[in-house]
Amino acid sequence: MKKVDTVKLISAEGMEFVIDKEAAMVSQTIRNMLTSPGGFAEAEHGEVTFPEISAVILEKICQYFYWSLQYSRGKETEFHIEPELTLELMMAANYLHT
Amino acid sequence: MKGKSIAESEYIEKSERKDEIENVNRKRRFSREEKGKGKLVVETDLESEDESLVDVSFSDVELPAEEVKSPDEKLSKRSNRRTSGGRMERFRDAARRNASRFAYFNTREEEEENNNNLSVEAEREIPSVEEHIEEKVVEDWPGPFSTAMKIIRDRTANLNVRQGSSSSDQVPSVQIKWVPQKGKGKDGSKRLPPSLLDLSLRVLVDNADAIASLDHVPDAMRHKLCQMLCDSRQMNSNLLDLLLSGSPTEIRLRECSWLTEDQFSECFVKCDTSNLTVLQLDYCGQCLADYNIPSTLARSLNSLPALTTLSLTGAYRLSDAGLSVLVSSAPALRSVNLSQCSFLTHGAIEILASSLASVLLELFINDCQSIDAMLMLPSLKKLERLKVLSVAGLESVTDKFIKEIITARGDGMKELILSGCGKLTDSSLKIIAETCSSLRSLDIGNVPKLTDNSLGYLASGCRSLELLKLCRNTFSDDAIGAFLEISGEVLKELALNNVGKVGHNTALSLARRSRNLVSLDLSWCRNLTDEAMGLIVDSCLSLRVLKLFGCTQITDVFLYGHSNAKVEIIGLKLSPLLEHI
Numbered sequence: 214m215k216k217v218d219t220v221k222l223i224s225a226e227g228m229e230f231v232i233d234k235e236a237a238m239v240s241q242t243i244r245n246m247l248t249s250p251g252g253f254a255e256a257e258h259g260e261v262t263f264p265e266i267s268a269v270i271l272e273k274i275c276q277y278f279y280w281s282l283q284y285s286r287g288k289e290t291e292f293h294i295e296p297e298l299t300l301e302l303m304m305a306a307n308y309l310h311t
Numbered sequence: 312m313k314g315k316s317i318a319e320s321e322y323i324e325k326s327e328r329k330d331e332i333e334n335v336n337r338k339r340r341f342s343r344e345e346k347g348k349g350k351l352v353v354e355t356d357l358e359s360e361d362e363s364l365v366d367v368s369f370s371d372v373e374l375p376a377e378e379v380k381s382p383d384e385k386l387s388k389r390s391n392r393r394t395s396g397g398r399m400e401r402f403r404d405a406a407r408r409n410a411s412r413f414a415y416f417n418t419r420e421e422e423e424e425n426n427n428n429l430s431v432e433a434e435r436e437i438p439s440v441e442e443h444i445e446e447k448v449v450e451d452w453p454g455p456f457s458t459a460m461k462i463i464r465d466r467t468a469n470l471n472v473r474q475g476s477s478s479s480d481q482v483p484s485v486q487i488k489w490v491p492q493k494g495k496g497k498d499g500s501k502r503l504p505p506s507l508l509d510l511s512l513r514v515l516v517d518n519a520d521a522i523a524s525l526d527h528v529p530d531a532m533r534h535k536l537c538q539m540l541c542d543s544r545q546m547n548s549n550l551l552d553l554l555l556s557g558s559p560t561e562i563r564l565r566e567c568s569w570l571t572e573d574q575f576s577e578c579f580v581k582c583d584t585s586n587l588t589v590l591q592l593d594y595c596g597q598c599l600a601d602y603n604i605p606s607t608l609a610r611s612l613n614s615l616p617a618l619t620t621l622s623l624t625g626a627y628r629l630s631d632a633g634l635s636v637l638v639s640s641a642p643a644l645r646s647v648n649l650s651q652c653s654f655l656t657h658g659a660i661e662i663l664a665s666s667l668a669s670v671l672l673e674l675f676i677n678d679c680q681s682i683d684a685m686l687m688l689p690s691l692k693k694l695e696r697l698k699v700l701s702v703a704g705l706e707s708v709t710d711k712f713i714k715e716i717i718t719a720r721g722d723g724m725k726e727l728i729l730s731g732c733g734k735l736t737d738s739s740l741k742i743i744a745e746t747c748s749s750l751r752s753l754d755i756g757n758v759p760k761l762t763d764n765s766l767g768y769l770a771s772g773c774r775s776l777e778l779l780k781l782c783r784n785t786f787s788d789d790a791i792g793a794f795l796e797i798s799g800e801v802l803k804e805l806a807l808n809n810v811g812k813v814g815h816n817t818a819l820s821l822a823r824r825s826r827n828l829v830s831l832d833l834s835w836c837r838n839l840t841d842e843a844m845g846l847i848v849d850s851c852l853s854l855r856v857l858k859l860f861g862c863t864q865i866t867d868v869f870l871y872g873h874s875n876a877k878v879e880i881i882g883l884k885l886s887p888l889l890e891h892i
Contacts, residue, residue, distance in 0.1 A: 274507065277507045277510075280504070281504040281507075284504035285503065285504055292510055294510060294511060294514045296514060296518045296521060299511050299514045299515045299518070300511075300515065300522070300528065302507065302511045303508060303511035303512060303515060303528075303532060304527075304528060304529070304532065306506065306507035306508040306511055307508055307529070307531070307532060309507075311506060311507050311508070
């Protein structure tokens with residue numbers, strides 16, 4: 214896996230999640246950050262920090278990215294969400310436009 | 312049978328002169344049939360009608376049966392002589408033009424003629440008889456609308472000539488060239504994955520009882536959640552408490568029929584309303600009455616200082632007095648929706664005008680049957696900054712009302728909702744078009760008396776119209792096509808719901824002009840074929856929503872053949888209905 218094809222998402226606690234760029238682009242917000250010609254620091258280093266999103270939620274979000282790619286390729290499964298995460302997840306999803 | 316036909320012919324005689332040619336034609340037929348009969352009462356009637364045209368020799372009518380033929384011959388000779396006259400030629404053309412109108416009995420047109428007598432008193436500038444208006448249209452505007460109409464009509468006429476058809480209703484009047492493009496467009500089987508937001512919301516709704524707090528949840532999320540909870544009938548007072556905790560800024564409950572009076576009082580008594588900007592309690596009839604307002608919403612004179620938007624639809628126990636208490640606590644109101652508050656009278660509008668005359672921007676009073684439009688007119692005129700007015704379903708809205716309010720406040724009007732105001736005629740649309748130059752949104756659905764002239768007025772007057780809603784209107788395909796030729800570029804939302812005559816001309820104009828159209832409703836437009844639909848969808852590149860309820864004529868040829876990947880088609884097959892209300 215080439216380094217340029219991945220991005221690093223950093224949670225509030227500092228935990229880092231390295232995922233495929235294609236997966237990260239499921240989020241419209243991340244897509245804009247990485248592709249906009251404005252010269253975002255994120256685009257240059259391939260890293261995005263989310264000080265408001267906790268590690269547990271960020272992990273779930275990464276899982277959603279991969280599930281979403283799988284779904285559009287035809288494999289339609291169910292994405293399970295633990296009820297206790299839902300509220301925070303919803304707000305993070307709203308922020309990430311995903 | 313004879314008696315009936317005579318009565319019929321008498322009826323025809325009593326109408327205008329241009330029908331005379333028809334009379335002649337009909338009577339000729341009768342006399343041939345009745346050759347054996349003695350009495351020629353038919354001929355006498357013709358004589359009595361107009362002496363200048365009929366020769367004096369016609370008085371020889373009471374002839375014995377053997378000489379029946381001669382009046383017949385005389386008649387035909389006379390007709391032959393008449394054919395050379397230029398005046399008769401004109402009458403004949405006029406008769407041909409108008410024959411279809413007399414041959415086809417339309418209840419709506421008759422109603423219109425009956426009721427137009429009333430509107431004539433109110434509106435003297437424009438003659439109310441339909442024919443006069445039609446003639447006047449052609450003379451009055453050498454403008455773009457009539458030009459467009461002419462082009463469309465000529466196009467149709469040329470096609471009819473070529474195809475030898477006499478009735479444009481039967482033949483698809485214009486050819487639509489569109490072929491489905493396989494493989495390019497939205498693959499029917501491929502589906503977009505649901506967003507994480509939607510998934511989380513669904514889980515939240517399913518576990519609504521387990522929600523402990525809604526603090527820190529932004530208003531937009533709250534509203535989405537409430538909407539889903541209300542739709543699934545899971546909203547309850549506990550959740551309402553959560554919504555009202557802290558100092559909420561926006562409360563939107565689109566359905567409060569589950570809320571009892573006691574629950575309402577309990578919840579709102581302790582609510583800090585000082586930061587509330589939006590309060591929407593729709594269908595609150597059960598919980599809201601005059602007597603519980605002072606203890607809940609209007610606890611003090613300044614209890615709703617920040618409230619700009621208020622919606623209390625369906626508050627059927629709210630009287631003018633109750634509204635007065637509420638309004639006195641909310642001096643900053645900019646948008647008020649009191650639809651279906653059937654107890655309110657024109658006094659309510661007086662109350663609004665006395666405290667909110669300089670701030671109120673939007674007023675919705677749909678279906679408030681106790682509000683008489685003419686009585687509320689003076690108060691309505693006092694609302695200096697009125698931009699949005701909705702009087703849907705109010706029977707008392709007449710041409711006179713529209714004339715007065717538009718003359719007073721039409722300049723600044725941005726949105727007008729007049730659906731269901733059945734008494735309105737073209738003259739109202741004329742005034743709206745002439746005065747409301749900045750009108751963005753217009754709803755004239757279910758106003759059956761409007762004719763094609765209204766579209767003409769709108770095309771020449773309201774150049775910024777972005778949203779137009781029609782429903783069950785009787786506009787012709789030609790007129791809608793012509794309207795779109797002129798105004799289609801600016802339109803973003805168009806509803807032609809159940810406008811039965813929509814056909815190929817509309818489709819062609821949509822395809823050519825509507826590049827900014829985002830939402831289109833063609834439900835129940837049965838004359839549109841797969842080809843027409845395909846052309847529309849493939850040409851309107853901004854189109855995102857297409858409603859096709861009731862269009863059972865649309866097949867998979869269109870559904871899988873169109874190449875617009877971004878458009879969502881609603882109403883065919885099994886789309887969940889409630890999502891789109």
